[in-house]
Amino acid sequence: MSGQPSHEGFPWKHVIGFVLSILLTVMALWLVFSMQLPVSTEIVSILVLAVFQVLIQLLLFMHLTERDGPAYHVISLIFGAFIAFTIVGGSIWIMAFRSMVS
């Protein structure tokens, strides 16, 4: 993750990322279809697994940490994620409230 160009003989970073992404997917499937957990626990745990999956893509495949100077691209991504969270979280919140009062 140092942002240096990779010249080593074997793409370890990519292989590790791939194995982890497959493992996370299998874990999510196993959690949902083989475990008898409460629905809310299942959903929270697969969402956590999805966040790890995204971090693998960003850090190991998309070389997020490579930069020259300040990390403005990370700031724009964080801003995008903030807006996304507000839109999705806010929609669920307001609709849950609506079904509670109606």
Next chain:
Amino acid sequence: MSVHMESLHEPTTSSLPLEYQEDGNLKIFGFWVFLAAEVVLFSTLFATYLVFHGNVAGGPTSQQLFDIRGFTIETFLLLTSSFTMGLGTYEMRRQNTKGVVVWVLITVLLGLGFLGMEISEFSHYVSIGANISRSAFLSAFFVLVGTHGSHVTLGIFWILSILVQVMRKGITPKTARKLFVVGLYWHFLDVVWVFIFTVVYLTGKVM
């Protein structure tokens, strides 16, 4: 995000890979801003889907409709294609044009496999009457997953056009930057799919 913010404060090396040379740095930054806007675009579609998920209007529910085997295969195809695209970038940084061509072609084939699965999934739904106008749930589902699918379609054509340029001109700062950017786009589509897999398909099977 706070975890890797720390690693951003590590001392930098001044020599970034070839694709950042000339004005590549600025163009790659511009593409990250585009991806941030795409995050917002998809978030509105996810919000719409989540709000309408239960509004099936007497039609099929997500639990009845989704096929575990189908969406699992789609997920593995797209995850693998993201990996092979990463290997393409890796070979590009080793100045290995042949390696780039091989891995990028495998990526395109996996992407086509994913698209084929999705098209057959959609046409199966439509054939049993679960079309886009059947219910609010299905409208939101087809718009969300279809928008992702059309991004993948565009991505395949984009990757192929960049591949032609790499084969013609070799790995130059310009072609390296173009290949890196289309790689970012492809990995981003995998990120969106991870959320479709989690929020739409897996959650749709339990709720």
